[in-house]
Amino acid sequence: MGQLFLNRVQKFFGDFEVLKGVQLEVKNGEFVVFVGPSGCGKSTLLRMIAGLDATSAGDIVIDGVRVNDLPPVKRGIAMVFQSYALYPHMSVFENIAFPLRVENMEEEKLKAKVEHAARILHLDQRLQQKPGMLSGGQRQRVAIGRAIVREPKIFLFDEPLSNLDAALRADMRIELAKLHRQLKATMIYVTHDQVEAMTMADRIVVLNAGEIAQTGAPLELYHKPANIFVASFIGNPK
Numbered sequence: 739m740g741q742l743f744l745n746r747v748q749k750f751f752g753d754f755e756v757l758k759g760v761q762l763e764v765k766n767g768e769f770v771v772f773v774g775p776s777g778c779g780k781s782t783l784l785r786m787i788a789g790l791d792a793t794s795a796g797d798i799v800i801d802g803v804r805v806n807d808l809p810p811v812k813r814g815i816a817m818v819f820q821s822y823a824l825y826p827h828m829s830v831f832e833n834i835a836f837p838l839r840v841e842n843m844e845e846e847k848l849k850a851k852v853e854h855a856a857r858i859l860h861l862d863q864r865l866q867q868k869p870g871m872l873s874g875g876q877r878q879r880v881a882i883g884r885a886i887v888r889e890p891k892i893f894l895f896d897e898p899l900s901n902l903d904a905a906l907r908a909d910m911r912i913e914l915a916k917l918h919r920q921l922k923a924t925m926i927y928v929t930h931d932q933v934e935a936m937t938m939a940d941r942i943v944v945l946n947a948g949e950i951a952q953t954g955a956p957l958e959l960y961h962k963p964a965n966i967f968v969a970s971f972i973g974n975p976k
């Protein structure tokens with residue numbers, strides 16, 4: 739299971755209302771893309787879902803359980819960031835294994851999980867190398883591997899490809915789509931890139947200044963934008 743319900747989620751930084759009562763349901767196994775201009779609150783929303791930031795008001799509900807007061811590790815969520823801070827002195831194997839070491843997982847079980855993730859991500863030949871030996875795309879795969887081994891119900895991606903060049907981004911989009919089919923997990927993917935949103939999403943959520951401007955399937959938004967903002971951002975203005 740990996741069902742998410744955001745009920746009137748609000749966030750203030752001081753007097754500044756960054757998120758203005760976001761209401762959204764994400765189905766188990768859905769690939770939902772949050773898109774919107776820089777500063778509209780995408781990262782803040784993800785951080786609140788992950789438990790890295792507190793909500794000011796509202797409920798975050800995962801599989802029917804309100805998780806607002808649960809720490810990140812208890813939420814069944816893994817987050818992949820744009821700056822995929824890997825440990826440079828540790829091998830690819832140890833970087834992927836890190837969350838399992840923290841849990842004191844038994845060695846044989848840990849090895850099986852790391853090798854399974856490495857196969858999915860085509861890193862099986864790289865496990866003994868250090869991150870410095872890898873390309874940008876391979877490093878991002880290591881960061882994704884670190885999320886996969888935790889077997890989360892929900893994956894959160896915060897602009898994971900924005901440090902990669904265009905060709906690599908296109909490859910990684912296909913890889914992530916495959917990963918989604920393979921793991922059947924719920925994925926929430928943040929980007930400010932319209933192409934990524936259009937090609938990857940089952941459903942797009944357009945955010946504008948802390949509010950949902952529209953949600954719908956990519957072609958639905960493209961052909962029937964609800965307002966000028968969505969039209970200018972994603973649609974086909976008529």
Ligand code: ADP
Binds near residue numbers: 777778
């Ligand atoms: P996005 O990811 O869509 O670019 P963010 O969620 O990072 O946007 O930020 C939304 C708004 O909240 C921005 O105006 C940003 O400056 C502000 N903000 C983010 N984090 C903090 C913080 N810790 N303290 C104060 N303001 C913040």
Ligand code: MG
Binds near residue numbers: 780781782
């Ligand atoms: Mg952001």
